[in-house]
Amino acid sequence: MTAAVEFQNVSRHFGQVRAVDGVNLTIAPGEFFAMLGPSGSGKTTCLRLIAGFEQPTGGHIEIFGETAEGVPPYRRNVNTVFQDYALFPHLNILDNVAYGLMVKGVDKATRYREAEAALELVKLPGYGARRPGQLSGGQRQRVALARALVNKPRVLLLDEPLGALDLKLREQMQEELKSLQRALGITFVFVTHDQGEALSMADRVAVFNNGNIVQEGTPEEIYKQPKVRFVADFVGSSNVLAPDVMKRLGGEARWASLRPEAIRLKPTGEGVPAKVLQASFLGASNRLLVEAGGAKLHVMLPADQAVPAIGSDIALGWGLADAHYMDDAA
Amino acid sequence: MRSDRGHRAPLVLKIAAGAGLLFLHLPILLIFVYAFTTEEKSYQWPPPGFTTQWFAVTWNRPDVWQALGLSVQVATIATAIALLLGTLCAAAVSQTKFFGREAISLLVILPIALPGIITGIALRSAFSLFDIPFSVWTIILGHATFCVVVVYNNAVARFRRTSGSLIEASMDLGADGFQTFRHVVLPNIGTALLAGGMLAFALSFDEVIVTTFTGGQQSTLPIWMLEELIRPRQRPVTNVVAMVVVLVTFLPILAAYYLTRDGDQVAGSGK
Numbered sequence: 001m002t003a004a005v006e007f008q009n010v011s012r013h014f015g016q017v018r019a020v021d022g023v024n025l026t027i028a029p030g031e032f033f034a035m036l037g038p039s040g041s042g043k044t045t046c047l048r049l050i051a052g053f054e055q056p057t058g059g060h061i062e063i064f065g066e067t068a069e070g071v072p073p074y075r076r077n078v079n080t081v082f083q084d085y086a087l088f089p090h091l092n093i094l095d096n097v098a099y100g101l102m103v104k105g106v107d108k109a110t111r112y113r114e115a116e117a118a119l120e121l122v123k124l125p126g127y128g129a130r131r132p133g134q135l136s137g138g139q140r141q142r143v144a145l146a147r148a149l150v151n152k153p154r155v156l157l158l159d160e161p162l163g164a165l166d167l168k169l170r171e172q173m174q175e176e177l178k179s180l181q182r183a184l185g186i187t188f189v190f191v192t193h194d195q196g197e198a199l200s201m202a203d204r205v206a207v208f209n210n211g212n213i214v215q216e217g218t219p220e221e222i223y224k225q226p227k228v229r230f231v232a233d234f235v236g237s238s239n240v241l242a243p244d245v246m247k248r249l250g251g252e253a254r255w256a257s258l259r260p261e262a263i264r265l266k267p268t269g270e271g272v273p274a275k276v277l278q279a280s281f282l283g284a285s286n287r288l289l290v291e292a293g294g295a296k297l298h299v300m301l302p303a304d305q306a307v308p309a310i311g312s313d314i315a316l317g318w319g320l321a322d323a324h325y326m327d328d329a330a
Numbered sequence: 331m332r333s334d335r336g337h338r339a340p341l342v343l344k345i346a347a348g349a350g351l352l353f354l355h356l357p358i359l360l361i362f363v364y365a366f367t368t369e370e371k372s373y374q375w376p377p378p379g380f381t382t383q384w385f386a387v388t389w390n391r392p393d394v395w396q397a398l399g400l401s402v403q404v405a406t407i408a409t410a411i412a413l414l415l416g417t418l419c420a421a422a423v424s425q426t427k428f429f430g431r432e433a434i435s436l437l438v439i440l441p442i443a444l445p446g447i448i449t450g451i452a453l454r455s456a457f458s459l460f461d462i463p464f465s466v467w468t469i470i471l472g473h474a475t476f477c478v479v480v481v482y483n484n485a486v487a488r489f490r491r492t493s494g495s496l497i498e499a500s501m502d503l504g505a506d507g508f509q510t511f512r513h514v515v516l517p518n519i520g521t522a523l524l525a526g527g528m529l530a531f532a533l534s535f536d537e538v539i540v541t542t543f544t545g546g547q548q549s550t551l552p553i554w555m556l557e558e559l560i561r562p563r564q565r566p567v568t569n570v571v572a573m574v575v576v577l578v579t580f581l582p583i584l585a586a587y588y589l590t591r592d593g594d595q596v597a598g599s600g601k
Contacts, residue, residue: 053498073501086499090517100503103513151503 002065004029004155004187005050010059012045019045021211022059027155027189027204029064032181034198035191037208038234043191046208047157050189051080064154074103079148080157083164085140087132093119093143094128100151118146121180138169145177149184158190162197174201195235199223207231224259228327232257239263239297246323248293254325260287260300262322265308271317276308292316358576365569373565384566394571397554404466404541404550405534408473409481412530413523415474416481424489425497435486442479449475450543457544464546472544473537477530484526488519525589528582535579551575 007025011018020042027033035043048054049061052073061068063078079100087096094115095102101111112128119125122142132140141161148156161177162170178201181188192198198205199219206216207230215227226232232240239260243253249272274292286307288299299316301307308314339347365384367377388394422428423435441449453472462468496518500510538552549557551571558568 051498051502053501072506073498074504074506078502080499080502082495082499084493084495086493086495088496088499088514099500099505099513103500103503103505103509147503 001029003027003062004031004064005189006062007046007049008060008062010046010049010056010061012042012049012054013057018211020049020056023211023213025206025213025216027187029154029187030185032178032188032201032203033190034202034205035189035208036193036195036198036205036234038193041208042211043206043208044159045211047080047159047189047191050155051078051157052076077151077153078155078157079151079153080159081141081144081148081161083159083161085132085144087140087143087147089132091132092128093124093130093132093135096132096143097128097147097150099147114150115146118150119143121149122146123176137164138173141165141173145180149186153186155187155189158188160192161190162192162194170197177201199235207234209234225324226257226326229255232324232326237298241295241297245293245295251323252325255328257324257326258297258318258322259324260298261285263297263299263316263318265299265301265305266315266317268313268315271315274314274316276310276312276314279307279310290314290316361569361572361576365566365573367566370564370566384564384570387564388567388570391567393554394567397549397551398571398574400466400548401535401551404469404473405531407470408477408534409527409530411470411474412477412481413527416478416526417485417519417523419478420482420485420489424486425494438482439479441475446476446537446539447543450540453540454543464544466548468544468546469541469548469550472540473534476537476540477534480530480533481523481526484522484529485519488522492518521589525586528586528589532579532582536575 003026005025005027007023010020010023010025012020023042023046025046035046037043045054049056050063050068052068052071052075056069063076068076087093088099091099094112097115097118098111101114106114116125116128119127122145124139124142124146127135127139127143132143135143141164145161158177162173165173174197177188190201199222202219204217205219205222206213207222208214209230215222215231217225222231222235223238226235226238229240232238237260239258241249241256241258243255246256247253272292274290274297276288276290277296278289280287280289283303285303286301286305288301288307290297290299297316363377364373366380366382367374368379368381369377419434419438423431423438450472453468453475457464457468496514497510500514501507505513536552537550538556541550541553545553552575555568555571555575558571559565
């Protein structure tokens with residue numbers, strides 16, 4: 001099967017700055033693919049390379065089997081939802097959504113009918129006569145989505161699509177985007193610096209750092225088996241432990257990731273001794289901050305388990321397989 | 331310091347403000363009054379009588395029409411050149427980053443900061459150096475130097491307020507460069523260009539100094555008026571022409587002011 005997007009050793013250098021440096025990447029058709037990384041890691045440049053706003057300085061890009069180098073953005077069957085939405089302020093919502101069809105020469109009746117249908121798809125029917133300035137951030141986001149989808153792209157690119165929305169709206173849009181992607185079957189490629197967003201929405205995640213992909217895999221793989229320390233650090237929530245700490249805790253002298261929910265309380269005297277520093281109530285669970293082996297660790301306890309008093313001495317244990325060893329390199 | 335809302339200004343201040351405004355605008359009013367006087371050799375106050383005959387006399391003077399024609403021609407072509415170059419330059423400076431960008435921005439604005447006489451002398455010596463004969467085109471070139479600035483300033487301000495991702499969004503949706511310019515760029519900078527163009531036209535229309543240095547035998551309308559003042563006959567004709575010039579330059583400037591003011595609502599970014 002032809003890949004939706006394929007990067008072969010792709011680089012994009014801006015003078016001395018290596019924004020993207022030798023990236024290899026394969027995105028399957030119909031996949032919901034996330035590019036995750038801190039700002040400046042090259043993920044947005046990769047998105048712009050797919051859209052055609054940037055040309056690679058090295059390597060080869062294919063979109064559905066066709067060479068992408070030298071093809072301008074307006075000749076690619078790829079559409080983008082911009083971070084700032086980039087709605088045209090001088091056009092009303094219907095004309096905004098119909099813009100792509102208008103420049104392709106689709107007649108007025110057809111393009112307005114399809115634009116209306118696209119607005120319905122994003123749950124904004126009847127908003128056509130309004131101006132972008134009259135809509136809320138969440139509504140503008142939906143218009144931007146409709147404006148891209150009305151062109152029936154083979155790949156939809158989303159640049160930090162939820163970054164400007166408040167938490168509740170963001171969670172709602174996450175679910176809507178996911179069900180929309182499943183219903184339409186279009187390949188979605190989205191860029192985010194929010195690991196929670198990437199893990200919860202994507203089928204596959206590529207973690208970027210310093211212009212390259214440090215790990216690529218399903219959200220579960222990224223979360224449970226980080227290959228390098230950078231991934232464990234960036235994906236967050238896990239305890240990242242230095243070699244000397246691991247040794248004191250009775251493991252190998254290598255960097256390791258230990259998930260908070262894999263750590264259990266043990267009867268005193270049996271496991272690793274620790275001291276409780278803090279306890280926070282999270283609803284479905286309690287999170288402890290403890291000190292063990294000279295390092296601070298998070299421990300997740302099920303809500304039905306008694307929370308030890310702050311300052312008390314406890315003992316911790318975990319399965320051998322739960323300590324996930326990884327490379328130090330970023 | 332700002333006084334409180336509803337607080338009334340003292341009478342003295344009102345009189346002072348009124349006197350200031352009178353000082354500024356009474357002379358203009360006098361020009362209008364003298365356009366109707368019956369005395370043709372000197373400006374006598376009060377005018378001995380009023381007549382509208384000078385409008386007919388002006389209408390029938392071929393030299394007036396010639397000068398007016400030349401001024402309109404110069405202003406139109408200079409404005410057209412300024413619109414083209416000013417917009418291109420503004421687009422380059424505001425949309426891209428390149429070495430020497432700030433220097434170019436400064437050099438473009440410089441002609442309006444320089445006294446007209448410097449620009450005039452510089453152009454005149456440059457034209458003679460290259461053996462370019464003085465003609466309508468040298469006048470147009472001279473005017474274009476400061477007309478470009480006005481268009482550039484208006485366009486660059488609007489470009490900066492227009493989100494750069496709009497152009498990318500248009501290309502992304504399938505519009506090529508020309509379609510993007512027509513459907514996205516032009517509607518967003520249109521009013522700024524109209525305003526800049528009107529200001530440029532008005533500036534060119536009443537320009538004297540640069541014209542004196544760059545013109546040959548031709549006289550534009552302001553130059554013609556200057557020459558006319560020395561002649562003793564049919565003086566009110568000059569006043570009639572002056573009235574027309576005031577109207578012709580004042581209306582576009584007023585329109586430009588309203589257009590750029592409304593532009594605030596038109597040219598918001600995509601956010």
